[in-house]
Amino acid sequence: MRIGIISNSSQIFMPLILELAKSRFRTGVSLYLGSSKDPNMNSAQIKEICSSLAVPVQIETAKDDLYAWVRDLGLEIIFCAGYSSKIDTDSLTGVTHGSFNIHFGPLPEFRGPSPVFWQLKKGLSELGLSIHRLTRDIDQGGVVWKSSIPNQPFCSYDYVNLVFSQLMVKGVFDILNTIESKRTLEEHERDDSLAAYYSTPKLEDVVIDWNKMNAGEIIDLVKACNSWNSGASTLFNYSEVKLIDVSASSTKMNRPVGTCLLENSRLYVACRAGESIEVHYLKLNYGVIPARFATAYGFQSGQKFQNFFAK
Numbered sequence: 117m118r119i120g121i122i123s124n125s126s127q128i129f130m131p132l133i134l135e136l137a138k139s140r141f142r143t144g145v146s147l148y149l150g151s152s153k154d155p156n157m158n159s160a161q162i163k164e165i166c167s168s169l170a171v172p173v174q175i176e177t178a179k180d181d182l183y184a185w186v187r188d189l190g191l192e193i194i195f196c197a198g199y200s201s202k203i204d205t206d207s208l209t210g211v212t213h214g215s216f217n218i219h220f221g222p223l224p225e226f227r228g229p230s231p232v233f234w235q236l237k238k239g240l241s242e243l244g245l246s247i248h249r250l251t252r253d254i255d256q257g258g259v260v261w262k263s264s265i266p267n268q269p270f271c272s273y274d275y276v277n278l279v280f281s282q283l284m285v286k287g288v289f290d291i292l293n294t295i296e297s298k299r300t301l302e303e304h305e306r307d308d309s310l311a312a313y314y315s316t317p318k319l320e321d322v323v324i325d326w327n328k329m330n331a332g333e334i335i336d337l338v339k340a341c342n343s344w345n346s347g348a349s350t351l352f353n354y355s356e357v358k359l360i361d362v363s364a365s366s367t368k369m370n371r372p373v374g375t376c377l378l379e380n381s382r383l384y385v386a387c388r389a390g391e392s393i394e395v396h397y398l399k400l401n402y403g404v405i406p407a408r409f410a411t412a413y414g415f416q417s418g419q420k421f422q423n424f425f426a427k
Contacts, residue, residue, distance in 0.1 A: 117144050117213070117296065120191040122182065124150035125198030126162055128218075128281045132197055135285045137169035141292060144192075148185050150176045150199050183207040193295065195288055196250060200229070205252050213295050215250040218287070220280045222262065223248055224311035227255035232276050234314040236267070236340035237321070239332060243267050245280050247287045249303075255313075258303035261287040269363070272342040317345075323424040324350045324359070326374040331364055331391040338362050346399050350374075351422040353414070358399040365394040374421040376410075383407035385421060 119141060123129035129147070136145045147166055149159060159175055166173045174185045179201065186194065186208055193213035196203070208215050221231020222244030228234070235243050244264040249257030263283055265276075294301055322345050324334055337348045338359050347358030369377060369386035377384040383395045395407045405413055 117141060117292065118190055118192045119145045119292070120148060120186060120189065120194040121145065121197060122148045122150065122194060122199045122203075123197045124152040124157065124176075124200055125154070126157055127277065128198035128284075130162075130165075131281045132195070132285050132288060133166065133169065133171060135289070137171055139289070142170070145171050146185075146189055146191070147171055147173045148176065148182060149173055150182075150201060152200075183209075186211065193292070194250070195247075197284065202254070203250065205250055208250075214301075216247050216260065216291065217250045217255070217257070218284050219246045219248060219255055220277065222246060222264070223255055223259050224306055224308055226314060227312065228314040229316050230314065232273055232280070233317050233321075233340045236271065236273060236276065237337055239267070239336040241267055243271065243276055245284060245287075247284070247291065259306060260301045260303055261290055262304060263287065272339050274343050319349075320425070322349055324348050324421070326350070326387070326421060326423055329387070330389065331387040331393050334359075334387060334393055335362055335364060347397075349424060351424055352419070354422065355401065356424075357421070359395055359397075360399055360404060361396040362393045363396065365392045367392045367394075372420065374423075376415055376417055376419050376421070378411060378415060378417045381408040383410045383415065 119136065121129055121132060133147060136142060149162060163173045174181065187210065191211055194208065194211055194215040196217040205215065219231065221235060223246045226234055242264040244262060246259045247261040248259045251257040265279060291301065322341050324337060341348045342360060347360035349356055349358055351357065365384055367384050368390050369375065369384060369392040370390050371386040373386055373388055375386040384392045385395060386392055398405055398407060400413060
């Protein structure tokens, strides 16, 4: 089976390439590497790795390269795994077994480019991913495979993307095995009344609102912002500070929201309804610091974190 992988995110596609390259499907696998602004994307290095795996690589130089690549290789099935450009599905001709997109969110509830962020920010108990048919309309094709993991305290944005990049391998192999055995790919039922689209996070999406957010919501936001945003943003003495690692605290603080309490080399912050969080790591202009050293950087009990936007 001639299999095409389309991506511009090595973090997402590499586990899939590695598994396909050592499977019975290895002789039919090809990679299309889209252009990317990610400084960690090293096309030459990726091409060298794929060459060692006997996986041909097409480096994108123009958007139309994609359609010529599909046509010239006579691809029978395509998987998009972290490709950020919109694809004209009408130009994907001759792909006999279909084209699929791997989406790191449940559908139709979390359409859009940043589903992991929004799932974490909203504090879902289960974090889902879907493989769906590629259609002209973004994230609206029928879902043929889905899975989920429990949302644990350690589930940061980076961690979830890492786990999903491994979990999606199972989904791709399940689909390939189904097609190879000439069974029908069943589409999951969906409730379109739950459909929602979430855009790429903006500044207002990554800042802490001490007046409105409770302790749990602040913790969820911090998880959703690590490490791509270096934590959730707030202000201290009118300079930006990012909370990188926080946890729930049993310390009751009947003080104004955002108020700091430094006690036994620990930093607590008052939240709504008498709740508090413990801050473990912060990012200041000078870099990342452990909260146990907060006093050395000017933090004192009674001082307050401020909202980013005036209310």
